[in-house]
Amino acid sequence: MPIKVLVVDDSALIRALLKEIIQADPELELVGQAPDAYVARDLIKQLNPDVLTLDVEMPRMDGLTFLEKLMRGRPMPVVMISSLTEQGSEATFRAMELGAVDFVAKPKLGIREGMQGYAEEICYKIKAASLARLIPRQAQAPTVQEPLASQGPRPIIGTEKLIAIGASTGGTEAIKDVLLGLPADSPGIVITQHMPPGFTRSFAERLNRMTRLNVVEAKGCERILPGHAFLAPGDKHLLVERSGANYVTRLSDAEPVRRHKPAVDPMFRSVAQCAGRNVIACLLTGMGKDGAQGMLEIRQAGGYTVAQNEATCVVYGMPREAVAIGGAEDILPLGEIAEALLQQARKRGGGNRV
Structure with missing residues (x-):
């Protein structure tokens, strides 16, 4: 039909x-x-x-x-x-x-x-x-979070950790919900959301206003610091490279991957190669297979990977593919992913072990 x-x-x-x-x-x-x-x-x-x-x-x-x-x-x-x-x-x-x-x-x-x-x-x-799957917004994470100070002291998270987030259909709200759960001193973050040129800057500005993080559209050659999030622009792939002790952003004008530009797989592959076990990655709601192979490479390099579960995905495509090939160490509801990322960052301690 x-x-x-x-x-x-x-x-x-x-x-x-x-x-x-x-x-x-x-x-x-x-x-x-x-x-x-x-x-x-x-x-x-x-x-x-x-x-x-x-x-x-x-x-x-x-x-x-x-x-x-x-x-x-x-x-x-x-x-x-x-x-x-x-x-x-x-x-x-x-x-x-x-x-x-x-x-x-x-x-x-x-x-x-x-x-x-x-x-x-x-x-x-x-x-x-x-x-x-139409998910009522009131069932998702709230748009206003309680101050972290009320939650008691937390271990300091080292600067060598790196969070990588990929998403597609339904991802603008899913990404927002994850970022709302992260503190101002969270590990540096890179994000790829399938989105056309012209909208990514507005999306980054919106996330910057709504979360505790400094969120910007990536321009390339930026040092990825704690509390900062870099969103792939709508017409470039976002990659991460090592520069001495630092992670830095790089933009690529390579061909689309699985019809997407930006695509999640190139970003995930780059963080697997340059950060290894220091990577903490999540793959959120989306149509297709983009990100699944990259998740597997992150896991094989010793990083932590989590896929959003079917019940909370708008479209359970990309996470399903990652789970199917063994790329996801955990499968969690959207509302639990931010805390899982933070727990893994604390577990992995200090030191640039790649």
């Missing part, structure tokens, strides 16, 4: 382009189109789609308001169609908080050519969304 898709967008051009893209994929079926939220509401009742594509900016009722109402009354997988602007990216991450599964960026110029260029990605994300 093809996946039934309903397109909601106030732009007739975007609706027409999405119609072409969806109808060209035999695994997808376009069951309807709506120019606004009110028409969409009626069509959802009539057509019972499997996946909704939803514009962020619409007249009469904006996409965020409609999404919030939809997730309360009739939860379903939603892929947001987002403008590549500062305001658009902020709205997109708010949509992820409200329960949207993923998003696609509208091109700024040459909309017809740009959307056709995204055709493969759009279809891939709709298919991933159709497999998504």
